[in-house]
Amino acid sequence: MIEKYRGQNLIVRSHDPSELVKKLNQEDLDKLSYVQIHTLGLGIDDLLSWEYAVPIDLVVQNPLTDLPLLYQYAPLLTNHAVRVSVPVAPGFLNLAKLAVSLDFSVKLEILQPDRTLFEEMIQLAHYYLHQSTVSKPIEYFHSLFLAFYHNTPLTLWSIQEEDPTRIRYITDQGEEAVSKRFTEMGPAPDSASLIKEFIEERAALQAECDACEFRVNCSGYFKWPRPDYNCDGAKSVFRMLKDAAIELRKDLAQLGERGENP
Amino acid sequence: MMTGGNCSLILLPTLRCNAACGYCFERESDYDLTMEQLSVVVQKVMDYMDQRRQETLSIYWQGGEVMTMPPAWFEQAHDVVQEAAERRHKQVLNYIQSNMMAYGRQWNGIISSMFGNNIGSSMDFPNLHRKLKGGSPKEYEIIWEQKNLEAKEAGIEVGIISIPNNQTLEMGADRFYSHFVEELGLTSFQINTPFPGGAPSTVKQGYPLDVNHLSKFMVDLAGIWIDRGRPNGVRVGPFDKLLDYFLYGNKDLLCIWRDNCVNEFVCIDPRGHVAQCDCWVTSYPEFRFGNIFDCGNLSDLLRNSQARRRLQARPGLLVQGEDCLDCLYLTLCHGGCPVRAYTATGDLYRKDPYCNLYKTLFTAMEEAAANLGISRPESCTTQRM
Numbered sequence: 137m138i139e140k141y142r143g144q145n146l147i148v149r150s151h152d153p154s155e156l157v158k159k160l161n162q163e164d165l166d167k168l169s170y171v172q173i174h175t176l177g178l179g180i181d182d183l184l185s186w187e188y189a190v191p192i193d194l195v196v197q198n199p200l201t202d203l204p205l206l207y208q209y210a211p212l213l214t215n216h217a218v219r220v221s222v223p224v225a226p227g228f229l230n231l232a233k234l235a236v237s238l239d240f241s242v243k244l245e246i247l248q249p250d251r252t253l254f255e256e257m258i259q260l261a262h263y264y265l266h267q268s269t270v271s272k273p274i275e276y277f278h279s280l281f282l283a284f285y286h287n288t289p290l291t292l293w294s295i296q297e298e299d300p301t302r303i304r305y306i307t308d309q310g311e312e313a314v315s316k317r318f319t320e321m322g323p324a325p326d327s328a329s330l331i332k333e334f335i336e337e338r339a340a341l342q343a344e345c346d347a348c349e350f351r352v353n354c355s356g357y358f359k360w361p362r363p364d365y366n367c368d369g370a371k372s373v374f375r376m377l378k379d380a381a382i383e384l385r386k387d388l389a390q391l392g393e394r395g396e397n398p
Numbered sequence: 399m400m401t402g403g404n405c406s407l408i409l410l411p412t413l414r415c416n417a418a419c420g421y422c423f424e425r426e427s428d429y430d431l432t433m434e435q436l437s438v439v440v441q442k443v444m445d446y447m448d449q450r451r452q453e454t455l456s457i458y459w460q461g462g463e464v465m466t467m468p469p470a471w472f473e474q475a476h477d478v479v480q481e482a483a484e485r486r487h488k489q490v491l492n493y494i495q496s497n498m499m500a501y502g503r504q505w506n507g508i509i510s511s512m513f514g515n516n517i518g519s520s521m522d523f524p525n526l527h528r529k530l531k532g533g534s535p536k537e538y539e540i541i542w543e544q545k546n547l548e549a550k551e552a553g554i555e556v557g558i559i560s561i562p563n564n565q566t567l568e569m570g571a572d573r574f575y576s577h578f579v580e581e582l583g584l585t586s587f588q589i590n591t592p593f594p595g596g597a598p599s600t601v602k603q604g605y606p607l608d609v610n611h612l613s614k615f616m617v618d619l620a621g622i623w624i625d626r627g628r629p630n631g632v633r634v635g636p637f638d639k640l641l642d643y644f645l646y647g648n649k650d651l652l653c654i655w656r657d658n659c660v661n662e663f664v665c666i667d668p669r670g671h672v673a674q675c676d677c678w679v680t681s682y683p684e685f686r687f688g689n690i691f692d693c694g695n696l697s698d699l700l701r702n703s704q705a706r707r708r709l710q711a712r713p714g715l716l717v718q719g720e721d722c723l724d725c726l727y728l729t730l731c732h733g734g735c736p737v738r739a740y741t742a743t744g745d746l747y748r749k750d751p752y753c754n755l756y757k758t759l760f761t762a763m764e765e766a767a768a769n770l771g772i773s774r775p776e777s778c779t780t781q782r783m
Contacts, residue, residue, distance in 0.1 A: 184450045185449050187451065204711070204715055204717075204718065205714065206714070207710070207713050207714045207732075208710065208714075210657045210658065210661060211450075214403045214404075215451065230723045233723060233728065234717065234728065236729070237657075237729035237732075238729075239649070239729070267726060269727060269728075269730065270729075271647055271729075
């Protein structure tokens with residue numbers, strides 16, 4: 137399938153890391169953003185001997201069963217940037233904490249978490265913000281925190297690599313979609329109007345988005361696939377990150393006023 | 399193209415020893431590594447490094463007691479290793495660990511050329527368990543202090559590993575620190591915790607030490623070092639590395655606190671047995687990975703070893719069974735040392751028996767770092783514990 141997209145910036149996924157090492161050629165590597173490994177536990181010898189320092193995204197399928205497998209990937213950090221993408225599903229909190237403890241970056245794959253999962257999201261956001269030993273980003277918290285800190289209109293669509301103006305997801309059948317969570321929606325529109333249309337459609341049903349203080353950064357991200365999804369949990373995390381960003385900005389400003397080097 | 403990566407080899411060229419320490423975890427034997435065997439070891443280790451794209455080989459030369467072998471053996475060994483390193487475009491860093499009982503000026507040349515004028519040694523205070531065969535701890539201590547002085551006069555920096563005992567804890571951190579730094583003039587030492595590895599003995603029945611008592615001693619010692627030693631360039635492990643982490647984020651920690659030591663260290667004894675570290679290779683044959691002289695290559699030996707797989711699986715399994723996932727310091731310790739856990743509990747998948755000591759120490763060093771704020775960065779090297 138890769139032949140069809142040669143020359144474009146690519147993220148290449150596979151279940152088998154050996155396949156990635158063996159099949160990607162120099163031309164592919166020049167345009168490669170990163171590779172995704174969708175089955176953990178198959179061994180890393182080929183990745184360790186790979187002569188190219190390609191960033192690697194380890195895509196967790198089941199946080200409960202994949203957690204102990206993370207350890208075997210730690211040696212990759214010598215030569216690769218490694219991120220762990222973890223679905224917000226039972227067990228994700230422990231897995232995310234372990235991943236950052238092993239110095240992997242983390243990206244949360246979110247659908248529409250229930251209240252229990254959002255309670256764990258809040259715990260994880262607190263851990264990311266306040267635990268002194270955390271030194272790697274946990275997305276979307278990290279970029280959103282920075283967006284609040286710098287007052288930039290960065291959206292979750294962009295943070296979560298689902299911005300249709302920049303990225304497409306190619307299904308195993310070769311069909312294009314905005315992202316994996318949209319794969320049941322059918323082919324993606326050719327224009328970049330998906331977010332706008334999406335928000336308009338959902339906002340027509342949900343006045344909630346219009347009144348939401350986080351609309352700029354969220355842009356209706358949590359309203360997919362069920363537009364009647366209750367966003368209270370999502371807003372709690374937004375609020376926590378925004379408050380922390382404001383607090384940090386204030387602290388640094390005070391330090392500046394006192395002439396101390398932050 | 400990528401470069402980098404380090405391979406750490408604990409090489410035991412001999413299992414002879416001139417001492418009979420009460421807490422030793424190694425099983426002694428009369429085997430010495432021959433130069434031909436060393437060539438094979440170096441070649442296979444460097445093949446393994448090539449496969450993993452590793453450029454730097456750290457060799458920890460230990461025994462037994464390495465100075466039961468003649469300096470001339472090490473001169474030849476140095477040539478063998480260097481020649482291979484140059485041919486294979488590798489960098490080799492050599493470290494020696496010796497009790498120094500057989501040290502004399504005849505060692506100065508090789509200590510300088512091969513080991514950068516550094517010796518890693520060991521001494522306790524009070525010394526209750528280190529002794530020469532047929533000798534007493536006091537005699538051992540007198541000889542060691544004399545050798546330490548001679549080495550110092552020859553410009554050699556001697557760093558030591560010290561194992562506390564109950565009398566150490568009773569005596570307190572101030573007296574301990576004063577003895578090593580102010581009386582003996584040492585500027586680098588590290589505290590290791592004792593464990594009941596190897597053949598049972600009366601001494602080992604008292605291990606692990608009382609964790610609360612040991613924790614107080616260690617926290618006190620850390621405070622003394624921060625106040626009196628650190629400003630004067632004295633290094634005391636593991637405090638220096640922990641402070642470096644909490645101040646600057648440098649994660650250059652002892653082997654017991656790595657995410658999985660099996661990913662970073664391998665140990666080879668003079669008969670070619672390969673295992674995780676010196677305790678495993680000498681005293682627990684069932685945990686050996688294989689024999690380097692019998693295998694085609696080290697990669698296959700390691701990949702196919704069931705014993706190694708058990709060790710590889712350890713942190714992933716134990717962090718779920720123990721309380722590690724709730725620990726605020728999970729990034730610093732993933733269940734601790736496998737050999738301490740196994741020898742204390744009989745179960746590889748239990749956490750290190752000194753867990754509470756580590757947590758107390760991490761908390762104390764984090765607080766110390768917060769109080770100190772950012773100051774001068776310190777250099778660091780890999781150390782084993």
